[in-house]
Amino acid sequence: MPTSAPTRHVRILAPLGDRHDEILTPAALDFVGQLASAFARRRQDLMKERRRQVLRLASGSPLDFPMVTAAVRADPSWRVAPPAPGLTDRRVEITGPPDRRMTVNALNSGARVWMADFEDATAPTWNNVIGGQLNLLDAIERCIDFTADDGKEYRLADRDQLATIVVRPRGWHLDEEHLEFDGRPVPAALVDFGLYFFHCAQRQIDAGHGPYFYLPKLENRYEARLWNDVFVAAQELLGIPHGTIRATVLIETITAAFEMEEILYELREHSSGLNAGRWDYLFSLIKTFGHRTDFLLPDRAKVTMTAPFMRSYTELLVRTCHRRGAHAIGGMAAQVPSKDPAAHEAALAKVRLDKEREAEDGFDGSWVAHPGLVPVCREVFDSVLGDRPHQLDRTRDDVAVTAADLLSVRRISGPPTAEGVRTNIAVALRYFAAWLRGQGAVALNGLMEDAATAEIARVQIWQWLRHRVIDRDTVLGMLDEELVALGAEYPWAPVDEIRDLFEHTALTGELPLFFTPDAYARHLVRRTETRS
Template sequence: MPAAAPSPLTVLGAPVARQEEVLTAPALEFVAALHKRFTGRRDALLARRAERRAEIARTGTLDFLAETAHIREDPDWRVAPAPAALEDRRVEITGPTDRKMTVNALNSGARVWLADFEDASSPTWENVVLGQLNLIDASARRIDFTAPGGKTYALRPEHELATVVVRPRGWHLDERHLTGGGRPVPGALVDFGLYFFHNARRLAASGKGPFFYLPKTESHLEARLWNDVFTFAQEQLGLPHGTVRATVLIETITAAYEMEEILYELRDHASGLNAGRWDYLFSLIKNFRDAGERFVLPDRNAVTMTVPFMRAYTELLVRTCHKRGAHAIGGMAAFIPSRRDPAVNEAALAKVRADKDREAADGFDGSWVAHPDLVPVARASFDAVLGSRPHQKERLREDVRVTAAQLIAIDTTGARPTVDGLLNAVRVGLRYIEAWLRGHGAVAIFNLMEDAATAEISRSQIWQWINAGVVLEGGEKGGEKATAALVRDLASRELAALRAELGEEAYAAGRWQEAHDLLLKVALDEEYVEFLTLPAYERLES
């Protein structure tokens, strides 16, 4: 018999249990075809990002695109009708693709589970492979989980299970454990390709997908690339054009100026837009980081969704989606309920209710939560507005008129950066990076579910405040300037406090010093790194 053809991709990761069910020869051939066809275009679009950022640094502003005005002005086009499984999206739960989370999310009572390979996942090779395996098992409805203590988790067939919507990694991240043609395959194509290849036919037959969330999109040209990936993938597996549905996260400031164009590029495959609030703030800081005081944001938690520039962003999103027949999905409720502190719970739940009530009243068709206990809270807010209707896309919000200037008119109602805010940025950044280096991408810190987006805000605000020469409010001295020396002192004190709190054995089992050093690097280096996960990935599994 002839020898088997060599794999088109080289697998560099250490063996993972049951990986032969994921990394099959046909699956690797499929991913290799995506890599060969689309990675060059991905590279060109990343270069275009750098060019656009340089233009923002030069002009200090953004505007809607003149060359695509005809798309915005054409009243007739619409996105494809939503499939039945995505008609009602009033509550969506997010989380990584580990086995326990997969079972709990499917059972949560949410309409949708965002199965996350991106900000809520640390991309160790084991997480990447086992995450795909868990989704294969979930698609076949054969998944269960037994915890070390013996507690078992299984699907509850008597309940309606959440519809799975997978979020692959952003275009900027590579997967170093899979290479082809002498270079790593983009993580986005690995995550999309493996999931699509193994599950698309089964999901399509049942009307349950395949569905995707697209993160970190910065332009309609990046949406066009995804649309071409979907078209090619469907052709390769013999699926009808338009089988895929994608929801795009409008979580970059540049994408906010191209919402209609993004929907237009994906119109045969689009199902909606999402207001990714934390990454949006990160993107705003990143792109205008050297624009001085005009773009300095106060403490993260002081930037609420009711400040004018965030209202402009979310109302424009609802207006755009409903104008084009797409779902508008609201932002994350990141609170993690505590079983030990009822007072903290009640205050936080009141804020969650107010946030979800506002989104439902503004016209959103659904929203995100990070914890199953918040599903009923969000559902109640949307039930009160939607009733038995699956969405409110008939509300066209024609009263909304948002100008280009309003999206970047930074008004935070007098809130200013504080010493406590700087300390919180150090504390959250340090804890999150340490957990990420150990393979955990969704981390409960101070009763909030933190992911890479919130860590990005932490280190970016530190960078911005120092480079803008911000004078901080509060603190023992009052009027203290944000400096690298102050940040180093706070980080050193926090590291020592963690060592004392954890004890030597637990401290040594972590990666605290590495996390400390990386936080200071991405927060204090003169050259601002575009994503902290780029240098962090070099240290992952090292």
């Protein structure tokens, strides 16, 4: 892969905010430009292949483990790289957007890892994107703090008590419209990765860790190969030792579930494992097979991790990871601690049950969305791991998963309830309201929700309407009622824009694959005169 492509200028098409010049330096923009020059066209080709795959599966082509990579799966000899400094013990990982408050709280939370999320938990306003980079830089330089509304000040704890930072850039399907290269928007993934890597990679190495990443929304091995080539090029450009980068891939698409080993293989010198992402996985399942009645799902609350096809997915993930020496990280506990004692205990009981299942299944750690959930998650994994940093020795040779197992949705099928329909509408509308205001992670009904929740909520409405298991007039009536309630609850909410966003992404004949690209372009992009 050539790394000496001629540098063209990255143009800034947005106003510069406070301290933005510390991130958007000429050298940093040149680095991002080199990545865009080398990889943007290949990324565009892979996005076209995604659309072709959608058409193939919609026309009846079967989804199965690829025959052409059978040798990779059969070869017992290859392994991923050993755990990197700061990633050996990952029993509790906390996730959240890289805003200033979350940065301090997450690093101080007692979790072993913080996933700084530029993707589902961040509404990609220009200030959020560049402000998040500034917060990460400040955190690594230990010059970050914040003062709460009550006047209480929060600062970082001792360095050895802080969580390891792992950055989740935006997915391959998204653009950063405020930066232009060669007449086109720069792929958002390369912006988030490139700016962080340029400013923080060496700083993290000097601090005893390294530049670590979570990779979202991958659909196949070719997209993993692209990331690996980006990593190789970035390390060469900045003189970082080969293999310093480590990346955990979220298996949150149904097609990626059939290529777990291949994804690890493509990233093996830079891999730090796989993660199970629940809501995005179900969202992907509906996007891929929503046209078929045998993939009709009931209320999302009824599709638990104990459903047979979800158990097959998670057990295969653990087996795949441990067979290759990679960490297997469990899914999100999204509960928000309540001030009501009974509600609080009920929430913790649900979290405990979920984490006990994961730890007993062989996962090496799991996610929480709130610092208040770190102790219960840690306690569960402590009871299974003890002094061991992980359980990679549990190879789960007892697990044998077929393609049919991963696709056995009919065993939990059932009609949606009126409550389930209304909940999906209400949650999607409230999340859209927060997202349009620049908030990507929002507490709703006792859960910390992000874009994945809005995606599964709106595609379920679409699927139920398509198969006529709910009436369109009923949905429109509920939509009107929930918009009135939303306007009363959030007087600032742009109700007309929210209605338009819901109708455009849930009530159309052809399902938009994501709500974020078009909504971002129409509502969050704030271009100004071109800057050099």
